[in-house]
Amino acid sequence: MAIETIPLTLPPSADASKFVDFGREVKGLNPGNFTPEEFKELEKLLYKHDALLFRDVDLSPEQQYALTKAFDPTSENYGHGNNKTGGTKKSILHPDLKTIPHVPQVQLIGNGTVYNHEGLAEAKLKHPHHKTFHKTHISDADEEKGATRFYRWHIDAALYDLNPPKVTTLYGLNVPGGPHQVCRYDDGTGDELEVPLGTTAFVSGRTMFELLPPELKSLAVRSKVKYAPHPYIWMSPSHAMPTGLGIETEGLELPLNELPAWEESKVMVLPILWKNPVTSELHFQVHPCAISELYVDPLPEGANKEGALYPDGTHITDLGAVRGLVYKMQRPAIDPKFVYPHDWREKDLVIFHNRGVLHTVVGAFTPDQVRAFHQCNLAASDRPIGPSAEDVKKWA
Ligand SMILES: [Fe+2]
Numbered sequence: 001m002a003i004e005t006i007p008l009t010l011p012p013s014a015d016a017s018k019f020v021d022f023g024r025e026v027k028g029l030n031p032g033n034f035t036p037e038e039f040k041e042l043e044k045l046l047y048k049h050d051a052l053l054f055r056d057v058d059l060s061p062e063q064q065y066a067l068t069k070a071f072d073p074t075s076e077n078y079g080h081g082n083n084k085t086g087g088t089k090k091s092i093l094h095p096d097l098k099t100i101p102h103v104p105q106v107q108l109i110g111n112g113t114v115y116n117h118e119g120l121a122e123a124k125l126k127h128p129h130h131k132t133f134h135k136t137h138i139s140d141a142d143e144e145k146g147a148t149r150f151y152r153w154h155i156d157a158a159l160y161d162l163n164p165p166k167v168t169t170l171y172g173l174n175v176p177g178g179p180h181q182v183c184r185y186d187d188g189t190g191d192e193l194e195v196p197l198g199t200t201a202f203v204s205g206r207t208m209f210e211l212l213p214p215e216l217k218s219l220a221v222r223s224k225v226k227y228a229p230h231p232y233i234w235m236s237p238s239h240a241m242p243t244g245l246g247i248e249t250e251g252l253e254l255p256l257n258e259l260p261a262w263e264e265s266k267v268m269v270l271p272i273l274w275k276n277p278v279t280s281e282l283h284f285q286v287h288p289c290a291i292s293e294l295y296v297d298p299l300p301e302g303a304n305k306e307g308a309l310y311p312d313g314t315h316i317t318d319l320g321a322v323r324g325l326v327y328k329m330q331r332p333a334i335d336p337k338f339v340y341p342h343d344w345r346e347k348d349l350v351i352f353h354n355r356g357v358l359h360t361v362v363g364a365f366t367p368d369q370v371r372a373f374h375q376c377n378l379a380a381s382d383r384p385i386g387p388s389a390e391d392v393k394k395w396a
Pocket residue numbers: 154155156359
């Protein structure tokens with residue numbers, strides 16, 4: 001059977017011109033059992049379209065692990081290291097994950113209590129709620145009327161010691177129905193986005209770069225971000241912005257000497273732009289909550305200095321300044337018209353290019369709305385590739 005691809009159904013809020021290449025539904029391929037030739041085609045499709053959807057899939061945790069590993073055959077451990085349920089209690093990710101005992105690379109995530117699930121007698125799950133993370137909150141009255149927020153825009157990555165996973169697979173086993181909610185930005189713009197209950201929202205890192213004016217493209221192509229050591233523990237006392245796109249600068253991060261033991265050699269310094277292995281395009285890939293410093297290279301020889309930011313290069317260590325610059329570059333791409341909020345159905349499998357998109361949990365469930373998903377990603381065998389010398393010449 002030939003592999004067939006169908007464009008995803010976009011919400012009325014979406015600017016279709018920015019989604020020409022983004023996302024495809026795939027038919028004619030069993031993601032639990034495929035030939036090497038089929039996989040080659042699948043891999044190309046993923047890097048070209050950044051998110052692939054399969055409907056009505058039956059997929060065991062073993063099959064999901066095998067599928068995820070196929071994109072990076074020498075990777076073995078979950079993106080944050082295996083068995084996250086046991087240790088690192090202080091990390092803000094701890095309450096969101098339950099490890100599947102017989103396939104520790106696959107995590108159970110969702111909401112409500114799940115019984116006798118893949119060797120877990122009773123798993124209490126909690127859909128992350130913005131009240132536990134954002135500085136300001138939606139009032140209970142507004143929440144009852146269906147107002148909600150983006151929880152946290154991110155890349156799936158430990159961002160310390162372990163390389164960012166290439167892909168994430170998300171498989172919906174139990175998807176509670178309910179009315180749409182309205183995701184509010186609450187940043188003074190009045191922006192809001194109607195979303196299906198419990199959507200996963202995606203934006204393209206390629207679009208994020210494309211939208212930038214020339215001086216910020218030049219800055220992005222010359223910049224590297226330094227992430228905090230143990231970033232999810234470091235940020236644990238702090239609060240996020242109302243858009244979920246980074247942290248408010250209140251000085252609440254844990255001091256570096258209060259973190260678990262860490263070494264400089266494991267701290268991640270990564271380019272802002274990551275090169276797509278199939279299209280060679282550049283994706284703006286920064287996890288805004290975890291950033292701590294910015295390194296900017298000088299303009300290459302012969303480049304026009306007029307209007308350029310930091311033409312001689314710089315190293316910015318002021319946390320507020322780093323966050324401000326990155327926010328300015330990322331915020332345009334989460335405009336409602338550039339967001340794809342996936343409308344989950346039971347037995348949906350989504351594979352996304354974790355080095356090419358940002359995503360976030362959205363919405364709020366009541367405790368009786370039981371949601372169960374399997375998620376898998378693997379700490380990669382290599383680092384993302386940054387811009388080439390030609391890219392710098394072209395955009396700087
Ligand atoms: Fe995620």
